[in-house]
Amino acid sequence: xxxxxxxxxxxxxxxxxxxxxxxxxxxxxxxxxxxxxxxxxxxxxxxxxxxxxxxxxxxxxxxxxxxxxxxxxxxxxxxxxxxxxxxxxxxxxxxxxxxxxxxxxxxxxxxxxxxxxxxxxxxxxxxxxxxxxxxxxxxxxxxxxxxxxxxxxxxxxxxxxxxxxxxxxxxxxxxxxxxxxxxxxxxxxxxxxxxxxxxxxxxxxxxxxxxxxxxxxxxxxxxxxxxxxxxxxxxxxxxxxxxxxxxxxxxxxxxxxxxxxxxxxxxxxxxxxxxxxxxxxxxxxxxxxxxxxxxxxxxxxxxxxxxxxxxxxxxxxxxxxxxxxxxxxxxxxxxxxxxxx
Amino acid sequence: xxxxxxxxxxxxxxxxxxxxxxxxxxxxxxxxxxxxxxxxxxxxxxxxxxxxxxxxxxxxxxxxxxxxxxxxxxxxxxxxxxxxxxxxxxxxxxxxxxxxxxxxxxxxxxxxxxxxxxxxxxxxxxxxxxxxxxxxxxxxxxxxxxxxxxxxxxxxxxxxxxxxxxxxxxxxxxxxxxxxxxxxxxxxxxxxxxxxxxxxxxxxxxxxxxxxxxxxxxxxxxxxxxxxxxxxxxxxxxxxxxxxxxxxxxxxxxxxxxxxxxxxxxxxxxxxxxxxxxxxxxxxxxxxxxxxxxxxxxxxxxxxxxxxxxxxxxxxxxxxxxxxxxxxxxxxxxxxxxxxx
Numbered sequence: 001x002x003x004x005x006x007x008x009x010x011x012x013x014x015x016x017x018x019x020x021x022x023x024x025x026x027x028x029x030x031x032x033x034x035x036x037x038x039x040x041x042x043x044x045x046x047x048x049x050x051x052x053x054x055x056x057x058x059x060x061x062x063x064x065x066x067x068x069x070x071x072x073x074x075x076x077x078x079x080x081x082x083x084x085x086x087x088x089x090x091x092x093x094x095x096x097x098x099x100x101x102x103x104x105x106x107x108x109x110x111x112x113x114x115x116x117x118x119x120x121x122x123x124x125x126x127x128x129x130x131x132x133x134x135x136x137x138x139x140x141x142x143x144x145x146x147x148x149x150x151x152x153x154x155x156x157x158x159x160x161x162x163x164x165x166x167x168x169x170x171x172x173x174x175x176x177x178x179x180x181x182x183x184x185x186x187x188x189x190x191x192x193x194x195x196x197x198x199x200x201x202x203x204x205x206x207x208x209x210x211x212x213x214x215x216x217x218x219x220x221x222x223x224x225x226x227x228x229x230x231x232x233x234x235x236x237x238x239x240x241x242x243x244x245x246x247x248x249x250x251x252x253x254x255x256x257x258x259x260x261x262x263x264x265x266x267x268x269x270x271x272x273x274x275x276x277x278x279x280x281x282x283x284x285x286x287x288x289x290x291x292x293x294x295x296x297x298x299x300x301x302x303x304x305x306x307x308x309x310x311x312x313x314x315x316x317x318x319x320x321x322x323x324x325x326x327x328x329x330x331x332x333x334x335x336x337x338x339x340x341x
Numbered sequence: 342x343x344x345x346x347x348x349x350x351x352x353x354x355x356x357x358x359x360x361x362x363x364x365x366x367x368x369x370x371x372x373x374x375x376x377x378x379x380x381x382x383x384x385x386x387x388x389x390x391x392x393x394x395x396x397x398x399x400x401x402x403x404x405x406x407x408x409x410x411x412x413x414x415x416x417x418x419x420x421x422x423x424x425x426x427x428x429x430x431x432x433x434x435x436x437x438x439x440x441x442x443x444x445x446x447x448x449x450x451x452x453x454x455x456x457x458x459x460x461x462x463x464x465x466x467x468x469x470x471x472x473x474x475x476x477x478x479x480x481x482x483x484x485x486x487x488x489x490x491x492x493x494x495x496x497x498x499x500x501x502x503x504x505x506x507x508x509x510x511x512x513x514x515x516x517x518x519x520x521x522x523x524x525x526x527x528x529x530x531x532x533x534x535x536x537x538x539x540x541x542x543x544x545x546x547x548x549x550x551x552x553x554x555x556x557x558x559x560x561x562x563x564x565x566x567x568x569x570x571x572x573x574x575x576x577x578x579x580x581x582x583x584x585x586x587x588x589x590x591x592x593x594x595x596x597x598x599x600x601x602x603x604x605x606x607x608x609x610x611x612x613x614x615x616x617x618x619x620x621x622x623x624x625x626x627x628x629x630x631x632x633x634x635x636x637x638x639x640x641x642x643x644x645x646x647x648x649x650x651x652x653x654x655x656x657x658x659x660x661x662x663x664x665x666x667x668x669x670x671x672x673x674x675x676x677x678x679x680x681x682x
Binding site: 056060099143333 | 342346348349350352353356357361383385388390392394395396397399401403405408410412414415416419420422423424425426427428429430432434436437438439440441444446448449452480481482484485505508511515518661662663664665666667669670671672673674675676677678679
């Protein structure tokens with residue numbers, strides 16, 4: 001019984017070989033299907049431990065065939081040490097036997113699935129003629145978010161802003177070959193005012209107001225991605241009280257999301273209810289809509305199972321004997337007995 | 342930033358190189374220290390998903406330096422397919438950076454730490470002159486349990502019984518070189534009646550009575566190990582109501598342990614309270630004591646951190662670049678950009 005190991009380099013090779021846009025299209029479809037099949041999945045809020053240095057979280061999810069766990073951190077001071085703020089491991093196990101079948105780097109997957117989830121929400125909540133995307137915060141996840149959202153709206157231009165000029169430069173270099181007009185803004189307000197779809201993905205600490213209520217126009221859809229842990233939010237709460245707010249998983253969002261500032265009565269729906277057709281998404285061009293995204297294990301489940309399928313198809317990854325292979329399954333002790341039998 | 346990979350074979354090599362008894366002594370000490378430092382640890386009940394085929398569980402724990410997660414299954418029908426009932430993966434991450442530093446097979450560790458936890462409980466709850474150990478169920482964990490308990494009492498003989506004769510034969514072969522008198526019993530009652538310390542580690546399904554109240558003598562200590570999930574228990578509930586019952590973590594034990602049959606009012610203490618000196622263990626030779634063990638993440642934390650120390654000291658394990666190494670930590674997208682920079 002082999003375990004497949006996929007490093008970040010393996011994941012990168014897989015994505016490049018099928019193309020970022022293809023990868024995103026397929027992942028968006030998989031995330032949408034997962035939300036549509038919500039009632040067939042095991043869904044729980046993640047278990048999060050907080051430290052002075054950051055957070056460490058474990059995120060299990062499952063259907064009747066595949067069980068996945070993602071282990072992920074969030075350490076805002078890591079970049080000052082040359083380390084990534086977020087890295088992640090993904091584990092896939094077979095429900096039928098309980099055996100693990102894959103351990104993969106899930107750092108790239110985390111960025112991709114965060115983008116894919118915002119894309120699914122954007123599909124149900126943005127005006128279908130949205131041509132202008134604004135993004136606040138051009139850090140590690142920004143390109144993934146913009147590209148993912150671009151797959152579901154007729155995107156023409158991107159306004160972007162970050163307090164770190166080098167992050168804006170990096171964003172521009174990474175995004176310049178995808179055919180969008182790129183406009184570097186001089187402040188957050190300019191981005192917000194221009195946006196049909198606005199993405200907030202800052203590392204702002206504390207209860208911030210990266211976006212003020214009077215900066216956004218009627219009809220905007222906001223993917224609020226950066227507010228994702230207790231005490232860390234990005235939006236002026238008056239935006240939430242004036243908007244149709246959709247979350248991923250209510251119990252987790254109330255602890256980690258923007259709605260920790262405004263409470264359960266400001267939540268219109270969980271995303272799966274829109275995808276399943278139980279509740280309508282956007283109903284007119286004047287509504288403000290917000291996807292209060294914190295990231296849930298179901299999205300990682302969709303990404304990890306998709307990666308496994310691709311890795312299997314493409315033959316990528318190291319296969320190793322990892323867990324014990326026993327002639328007699330009840331004789332675990334034989335592994336440490338000094339005499340060979 | 343390397344990740345250390347330890348297969349079951351690596352773990353086996355480490356244990357053999359320092360010796361099973363040494364490994365157990367050190368692990369028992371580490372588990373005891375972990376319970377003594379309970380208030381410095383992050384402790385939560387495990388997240389368990391149940392299926393027709395079995396269970397899959399994820400078990401995070403942490404102190405201020407090391408974060409561990411164990412992913413473990415329990416699939417009773419696996420042996421009929423030549424597979425182990427239980428296999429496990431252990432992940433270790435550095436709290437300071439959030440980066441994973443080790444992925445290890447944790448199947449052997451699970452057996453060892455289950456034994457070590459029963460040893461710690463036995464130290465505080467068994468009569469100090471206990472010479473006779475009885476074990477019901479001689480499956481994969483039985484040798485680990487007996488050897489671990491033997492490290493804390495003046496053990497002379499072991500009575501054992503299993504409904505599967507081949508499992509008893511395997512047990513005898515594995516245990517014959519440790520210097521104990523081994524007595525194969527013809528039924529469970531014979532074992533229970535002879536025991537100063539009794540271990541129940543059967544795979545019995547449902548709410549069973551592997552041990553009846555009138556089979557056990559006054560003064561016995563019971564490590565009840567096999568009843569470890571909802572609807573799966575081993576002891577006649579009258580034993581619990583007549584005994585001093587100690588659990589690992591009350592909220593988890595009430596769902597998974599023997600005390601799911603008898604309720605919270607039958608629980609005397611959590612084990613850490615005994616180890617910390619907050620509550621006395623055994624106070625006279627007549628008491629019946631029960632350690633209602635289901636397995637908690639703190640025990641895995643002790644085992645995984647110990648394994649990491651040994652692997653580092655002995656230079657065992659494959660080191661690989663697993664998570665992304667980025668020149669610019671904010672440029673995750675560079676991993677999938679087609680042009681190299």
